[in-house]
Amino acid sequence: MSGTGTLTFTEFKLFLRDPGATIATIGLPVAIVVVFGLIAQPGSGTDPIMTYFPAMALALGLAQLALNVTPTTLASYREKGILRRMSTTPMRPARLLTAQLLISIGLAVAAAVLVVLVGHLGFRFTLPQNFGGFVAAFLLGCAALFAVGLLVAAVAPSARVATGVGVGLFFVSLVFGGVFMPAETLPPFLVRIGDFTPLGAFMQSLRASWGGTMPEPLHLAVLGGYTIVAGLAAARLFRWE
Template sequence: MSVLTKLTTAEAKVFLRDPGAPAIVVGIPLALLLVFGLLPGVNEPDPEFGGHSVLATFIAPMAITILLAMLALTLFPAAMGTYREKGLLKRLSASPVPPSLLLAAQLLVNLAAAVAVVVLIAGVGGLALGIPLPGNPGGFLLSLVLGAVALFSVGLLVAALAPTGRAASGIGSALFFPMLALGGVWVPKEKLPVFLQHVADVLPLGGTLNALRATWAGDAPELLQLGAMAVFAIGCSTIAARVFRWE
């Protein structure tokens, strides 16, 4: 068994041992889907959403996007900040195990949790609420992967700079909630002023949400959304690699 596999297994056990993290990761997206899904008329064709249901082209993509953002911007940076605060990263830096493997293991655990919950949302949505699968599966997968990379790159930058777990959680929350407001979560992008619609598409959370919305409806994601997510992914990960501190 490789060192990365052992570290990933250990990090997965730590993640699952804390009942709060799995409950939040699974509970909040599913609660959003089920609560909104039980409202009358949300699964009926809506002219404001191109003849598609609100549930399929807004609520389900929103639940997935919020899941990715919570993992990337709060839970992942907080875990790395806590390891730095407790001196674990410093001790690893003096061992034969590269500290970067711990970072990779953390990313793998969080991404695995994200994939599991996305599958769960699609399954529950389809079986319990009758939500159709994405109409553009290739574009949906591309948007999902690029959005996850962009959001986790932002989280990596937070983890690179935050000295403690509490600081990382605070910084992540300070990024998370404004992105909800400006990204088209609290108010659908179409109802925002024109200028803010472009802002929603270039923010990593808003770009992910709106690209998933488009592909779930069978359309192609906009190049602005894909390009913005790629820029955030490359820019934030590059900066994080330069400024990351192990102690």
């Protein structure tokens, strides 16, 4: 096994020792689908609002992982001097960052698969009708949200600050992104603001692809823009010690 592979496996075992993180990233999205599946009974109708529930579960889990878990973990490693000590060994700190990203992406994919399968097989939520659009939205959403999360980790001087900033962004994103409540029930100006947030663009892209249409170019462009801008800023500002 390569050095990066060994480090990824070790970091994954450390992640599993924190049951709260596992529940938040995988258990919570699945639980949301189960609860709303029991309440809404999606198999009994074709109301477009039904695309909200599985998309919301995915968006919530990914946002939790990207904006809360990842920044706090990396900032705590910097604060404890782990990155600085690694810089004196052949295991470069960049490999730790790669390992964290691989774990996060793997968890996001696992959560997505479980949400889709549990929702469809258990409660007859429809499968994403535009599969190509769903994949594009999911991958761009992951890239955009993790880029923002890494930017938080890059500028936060401590794990406490990273947690505070991440939690603030998380809850603001839920409100403006059409996650806390369906876009159909929000004032138009909030929906418009959400179109230009990474979580809002991600949520609307997921719902569009779930309903059978291609995500709007605006939403995909917003996700791509956050990926590039936040990703470059994170790379430029990130410090290992």
